[in-house]
Amino acid sequence: MYKSIFIDLDDTVWAFSENARDTFQDMYEKYHFDRYFDSFCQFYAIYSERNEELWAAYGAGKISKEELNDLRFSYPLQQVGVEDKDLVKAYSDNFFAEIMYKKKTMPHAREALEYLSAKYKLYIISNGFRELQEQKMRSAGVEKYFKKVVLSEDIGVHKPFPEIFYFAMSATQSELRTSLMIGDNWKNDIAGAKGAGIDQIYYNTKGDEDFPFRATYVINDWEEVMGIL
Incomplete structure (x- = not known):
């Protein structure tokens, strides 16, 4: 048939969900996000909720690939009062470099x-x-x-x-x-x-x-x- x-x-x-979470855990520890968040769970919950909304907007053609990535990685830090474009770029670039090798x-x-x-x-x-x-x-x-x-x-x-x-x-x-x-x-x-x-x-x-x-x-x-x- x-x-x-x-x-x-x-x-x-x-x-994807498991591999992404593992990679974000790596980023959380590498960039010492415990300076800003009570726990990894807090950071990841903030990221995940906004990430779903942004992917829906990307799928509907409302935002570009570049906007999707900029917004979703900067959002968790912004929610705890951190505006640091260099940090966002470093950890997002590192995230993409690592996640593709998860198995x-x-x-x-x-x-x-x-x-x-x-x-x-x-x-x-x-x-x-x-x-x-x-x-x-x-x-x-x-x-x-x-x-x-x-x-x-x-x-x-x-x-x-x-x-x-x-x-x-x-x-x-x-x-x-x-x-x-x-x-x-x-x-x-x-x-x-x-x-x-x-x-x-x-x-x-x-x-x-x-x-x-x-x-x-x-x-x-x-x-x-x-x-x-």
Whole structure:
């Protein structure tokens, strides 16, 4: 039934949340942020809430990549009264230099990719930045499973807009009716794929129970994919 499988990278294959938290912990200690915050948990909670809002704005085309990165890294320090552009630049540059070498993947993702790559053509489709995504895949040792990486930067359109899915079809010589999208983000991956006419597997990492519509398939663990495909 399917020939091409498109897979989101962050928090679907590569464990972005864990790897990012680990990297921020490194930055917190290296730059002695305990001077400004009661704890790492306080710093990371402030960062995380604003980061989600800014990524939504970036996805909607309201801010640029440069604005996204400047705002999200400066925000936590500003909330404790610290205005230091040199410090923000140093720790943000260091963050990007380190995070791409983190290796954690989602549970059972490797086993599932090994299984799927023997039967289907696998592709990454992501809103992330090319300079990071490809290295993250290499660091985690998963790049060998994928035929191509399709990124929103390639055409200036982000998931969930259908144009990026149509572009992915063209770039990989795939067809909508024989393609499948796997991702952890309901709006970007599942609603986006459905809007483009592509079947979906929702990787339900958050234990959601209330869905706006029925996805083609829902899994809570990568192991379940092998019972579907």
